[in-house]
Amino acid sequence: MRWQSQTLDAEDGALPGLTRAGLVRTVRTPEFDGITFHEVLCKSALNKMPESSALPFRWTINPMRGCSHACRYCFARGSHEYLGLDAGRDFDSEIVVKTNVAAVLRRELGRRSWQREAVALGTNTDPYQRAEGRYRLMPGIIRALTEAGTPFSILTKGPLLRRDLPLLVEAARQVEVSVAVSIAILDPDLHHSLEPGTPEPRARLELVRALAEAGFTVHVMAAPIIPCLTDSRAHLHALVAAIAEAGATSATAFPMHLRGPTRDWFLSWLGTEHPALMRRYRQLYARGGTVAPTYRTWLRERVDPLLTEYGLHRLQGPTTPLVQPVPAPADQLALFG
Numbered sequence: 001m002r003w004q005s006q007t008l009d010a011e012d013g014a015l016p017g018l019t020r021a022g023l024v025r026t027v028r029t030p031e032f033d034g035i036t037f038h039e040v041l042c043k044s045a046l047n048k049m050p051e052s053s054a055l056p057f058r059w060t061i062n063p064m065r066g067c068s069h070a071c072r073y074c075f076a077r078g079s080h081e082y083l084g085l086d087a088g089r090d091f092d093s094e095i096v097v098k099t100n101v102a103a104v105l106r107r108e109l110g111r112r113s114w115q116r117e118a119v120a121l122g123t124n125t126d127p128y129q130r131a132e133g134r135y136r137l138m139p140g141i142i143r144a145l146t147e148a149g150t151p152f153s154i155l156t157k158g159p160l161l162r163r164d165l166p167l168l169v170e171a172a173r174q175v176e177v178s179v180a181v182s183i184a185i186l187d188p189d190l191h192h193s194l195e196p197g198t199p200e201p202r203a204r205l206e207l208v209r210a211l212a213e214a215g216f217t218v219h220v221m222a223a224p225i226i227p228c229l230t231d232s233r234a235h236l237h238a239l240v241a242a243i244a245e246a247g248a249t250s251a252t253a254f255p256m257h258l259r260g261p262t263r264d265w266f267l268s269w270l271g272t273e274h275p276a277l278m279r280r281y282r283q284l285y286a287r288g289g290t291v292a293p294t295y296r297t298w299l300r301e302r303v304d305p306l307l308t309e310y311g312l313h314r315l316q317g318p319t320t321p322l323v324q325p326v327p328a329p330a331d332q333l334a335l336f337g
Contacts, residue, residue, distance in 0.1 A: 024099070038094065045101045045105035045108055046108050057119070058117055060124065061141060063127050064096060065083070066091050066093075067091065070196050071195045073262065074091070075257055076124045077262045077265060078259075078261050086261075087265060102140025106148075109145070109148035117150070119150055121152065121155070126156050128154075132160055142168065143171075145171070146171040152178075153179070154177075178219070179219075180219040181211070181220050181221070183204045183239070184230060186238055186242060187235065212249075213247070220248045221251070222253040223253050225255050225303075227256065240306040240309075240310050243312065253299070257291075262289075
C-alpha cells in the first residue's frame with residue numbers, strides 16, 4: 001500500500017518537549033490508523049547509561065520513542081512524559097522517529113574516542129515495531145555498527161527483523177552480534193489484551209527458528225511473568241517447551257515490575273479486566289514497583305526446573321540486553337534519548 005500521509009506543520013500544536021527534540025514534521029497515515037508519527041532530527045544516537053543503572057551494557061541506541069506494541073506493562077512508559085506526552089495512550093500512539101539516527105550514529109562511531117564498546121538496541125522501545133517497516137532505520141544502524149567494528153545486541157518482539165537477517169548474518173562475520181526475542185505470553189486472548197499491538201507469539205517463535213537456522217545462538221526473554229495470569233505451571237510449561245522447540249538455547253524469566261506511571265496504567269487495565277486480582281496485587285506490590293521477594297523466590301523455583309528440563313541455559317553476561325532498566329531521574333534523559 002502506498003504511503004499516503006497527512007503532513008502537519010511542525011509548529012501546529014507541537015509540544016515543547018518535541019520541539020526541543022528537533023521536530024521536523026508530524027505525519028498521520030491511513031496505514032497506521034490512530035498513530036501519529038513525529039519525525040525529528042536527533043543530535044545524538046548513542047546514549048551512555050548512567051553508572052547507577054547497574055546494567056550489563058554502557059551504550060544504547062533508541063531509533064524511536066514510544067511504541068505501538070502498546071504492552072500494558074511496558075516499563076518505558078515514563079520516558080514519554082519528558083516530551084510532554086502522557087505515559088498511557090500517547091506512549092502507544094504518539095511515536096517519535098529519529099529519521100537521521102543512522103547518519104548521526106556513523107559520525108559518532110567515527111570519533112577517535114570511540115572504544116568499540118558493545119551497544120544494545122531494544123532496551124527501551126522495540127526497534128522493530130511496525131513503523132520500522134516504513135522508516136527502515138535499522139539497516140543503516142546495523143551497517144554503521146558493523147563497519148565501525150562495534151559489537152551489538154538486539155532485543156525485539158518484531159518478526160520484521162527477518163527482513164534484515166541477511167544483513168545480520170554478514171555483520172556477525174565481522175563483529176559479535178547477539179539477538180534475543182521477547183516471548184512471554186502464549187494464550188491468544190491474554191496476548192491480545194496485554195500486548196494488543198504486538199505480533200502473534202507464534203510469529204515470534206518462527207523468528208526464533210529463523211535466527212537459529214541462520215546460525216545465531218538465540219536467547220528468549222520469557223518475561224515479564226505476570227503474577228496470577230501467566231505464572232501457572234501449565235502456562236510456564238507450555239511457554240518453555242515452545243521456546244526450546246523453536247531452537248532457542250537460553251531463556252530468562254522474571255516477574256513484572258510496576259514502576260512509575262506504568263503502575264497506574266497497568267492497574268487500571270487490571271481493575272477493568274480482572275478486578276478480583278486487585279487485592280492480591282496490592283499485597284504483591286505493597287512496597288512499590290518491585291514484587292514481593294517471596295513471590296520472586298517462588299517463581300524462580302517454578303521456572304528453573306523447567307529450563308533445566310528443556311536444556312535452556314539461564315544466560316547472564318555483558319552482551320545480554322535482558323535486564324529491565326531502572327527508570328532514570330529527569331536529569332538522566334540520555335537513558336531515553
